Amino acid sequence: MEKDKRFVKATYEIMEQLLNVEDLDEALSQSLQTIVRTLDSKAGVIWYLDRNSDRLHSVFHIGPSDISNTSIENGIGIEGVVTKTGKSIMISDAETDPRFEPTVFDDQGFKTRSMICVPLNNSKETIGCIEIINKNNGALYEKEELELCEHMANLAAFTIDEKGLDVDLGEDKKVLCSLKDITKEYPSGDGFLKVLKGINLDVYEHEFVVVLGESGCGKSTMMNIIGGMDYLTSGTLLIEGKDYSHPDDAQLTAFRREYVGFIFQSYNLMPNLTALENVRFIAEIAKDPITPEDAIAKVGLSERADNYPSQLSGGQQQRVSIARALVKNPKLILADEPTAALDLNTSKEVLGVIQEIVRNNDTTVMMVTHNPEIGKMADRVVRVSNGRIASIKRNIHPLAAEELSW
Numbered sequence: 267m268e269k270d271k272r273f274v275k276a277t278y279e280i281m282e283q284l285l286n287v288e289d290l291d292e293a294l295s296q297s298l299q300t301i302v303r304t305l306d307s308k309a310g311v312i313w314y315l316d317r318n319s320d321r322l323h324s325v326f327h328i329g330p331s332d333i334s335n336t337s338i339e340n341g342i343g344i345e346g347v348v349t350k351t352g353k354s355i356m357i358s359d360a361e362t363d364p365r366f367e368p369t370v371f372d373d374q375g376f377k378t379r380s381m382i383c384v385p386l387n388n389s390k391e392t393i394g395c396i397e398i399i400n401k402n403n404g405a406l407y408e409k410e411e412l413e414l415c416e417h418m419a420n421l422a423a424f425t426i427d428e429k430g431l432d433v434d435l436g437e438d439k440k441v442l443c444s445l446k447d448i449t450k451e452y453p454s455g456d457g458f459l460k461v462l463k464g465i466n467l468d469v470y471e472h473e474f475v476v477v478l479g480e481s482g483c484g485k486s487t488m489m490n491i492i493g494g495m496d497y498l499t500s501g502t503l504l505i506e507g508k509d510y511s512h513p514d515d516a517q518l519t520a521f522r523r524e525y526v527g528f529i530f531q532s533y534n535l536m537p538n539l540t541a542l543e544n545v546r547f548i549a550e551i552a553k554d555p556i557t558p559e560d561a562i563a564k565v566g567l568s569e570r571a572d573n574y575p576s577q578l579s580g581g582q583q584q585r586v587s588i589a590r591a592l593v594k595n596p597k598l599i600l601a602d603e604p605t606a607a608l609d610l611n612t613s614k615e616v617l618g619v620i621q622e623i624v625r626n627n628d629t630t631v632m633m634v635t636h637n638p639e640i641g642k643m644a645d646r647v648v649r650v651s652n653g654r655i656a657s658i659k660r661n662i663h664p665l666a667a668e669e670l671s672w
């Protein structure tokens with residue numbers, strides 16, 4: 267398609283996304299995707315200005331670096347200058363521009379070259395900016411592309427003004443585990459199959475992360491590496507700052523026993539033990555467990571504690587397996603498609619239980635699913651594509667499990 271047509275199409279798409287959607291977060295992130303795709307770019311970010319701290323926070327970004335917890339002082343860096351002045355900047359060589367602040371992206375091996383950064387100006391003030399970085403073919407941005415970005419930014423700012431976006435970005439979070447340029451290869455035929463191609467991701471304490479991505483893109487592999495169930499090929503895995511990239515057996519056993527709880531699609535309960543006994547069995551080998559009775563109560567199954575798995579529904583069995591993960595009192599719960607085998611209502615019940623766990627305990631939950639709707643209840647949605655992080659979106663207003671529908 268020739269360029270003019272592509273731009274007109276993108277403009278219509280963005281207008282539709284921004285003007286017709288109820289969920290503003292979603293509308294903005296879709297519009298950014300349209301821009302990044304139309305300009306054939308490597309990365310894109312929406313930054314909001316937090317008036318209290320006078321800092322910019324990234325709320326949605328596309329691209330291989332994890333900048334979720336990055337904030338920039340208003341007035342500093344290209345983003346800060348654009349937000350402070352309310353005027354666009356287009357640069358062809360970031361490194362030679364004195365306003366460029368390389369730590370924002372380039373820490374993670376990304377090299378920023380050309381960039382468009384446009385302000386989000388509403389009728390009264392500048393509330394942030396939109397940034398598009400590096401073309402896939404290495405070319406520079408052109409003036410019409412800047413205009414397209416400005417167009418989107420104007421529409422976005424208008425919509426934000428109209429609908430009112432109440433942003434509470436909260437304080438900076440503490441990193442629980444950090445994945446730095448992690449790769450994973452499996453032997454295949456005479457060569458190797460590269461499944462993870464350089465994953466950069468920080469997972470924070472007390473957050474709910476949902477991981478989406480096409481089948482075979484490496485979601486389970488990534489989770490298994492974080493959970494100490496598989497080894498990475500290269501890169502670094504830090505857990506609370508300690509290096510777990512190449513753990514020895516003792517380290518690994520302790521880590522799995524004390525630190526992580528797992529929930530899978532299949533419940534893996536022992537058929538000859540009751541619900542409570544299935545949970546107690548794990549509590550006995552954990553280091554700092556809560557009581558099995560408490561764990562069963564947290565998933566709302568006290569009345570069925572003495573039932574055997576065969577006497578429980580699928581949703582109830584999954585709740586037992588959640589109690590089993592929970593009883594260890596772990597810092598991190600990894601859930602790989604926990605609701606894939608459940609119907610809508612039962613899924614929502616189980617998701618409600620998982621959401622309660624994050625909100626009421628000192629636990630982080632990282633959950634893989636095929637269902638994008640489930641992403642709406644997360645604090646952050648991480649999209650994996652072909653062995654890399656494709657985008658990370660912060661939900662400003664996560665939904666409650668019962669509000670979901672599919």
Ligand SMILES: Nc1ncnc2c1ncn2[C@@H]1O[C@H](COP(=O)(O)OP(=O)(O)OP(=O)(O)O)[C@@H](O)[C@H]1O
Nearest residue numbers: 452453459461479480481482483484485486487488
């Ligand atoms: N042990 C293994 N040996 C060889 N290849 C593997 C192994 N485990 C996974 N793979 C391959 O790695 C790729 C990623 O697998 P993974 O299970 O991480 O995908 P996924 O994103 O979880 O997919 P799905 O959504 O279908 O569960 C696939 O191509 C898979 O065939």
Ligand SMILES: [Mg+2]
Nearest residue numbers: 485486487602
């Ligand atoms: Mg999987």
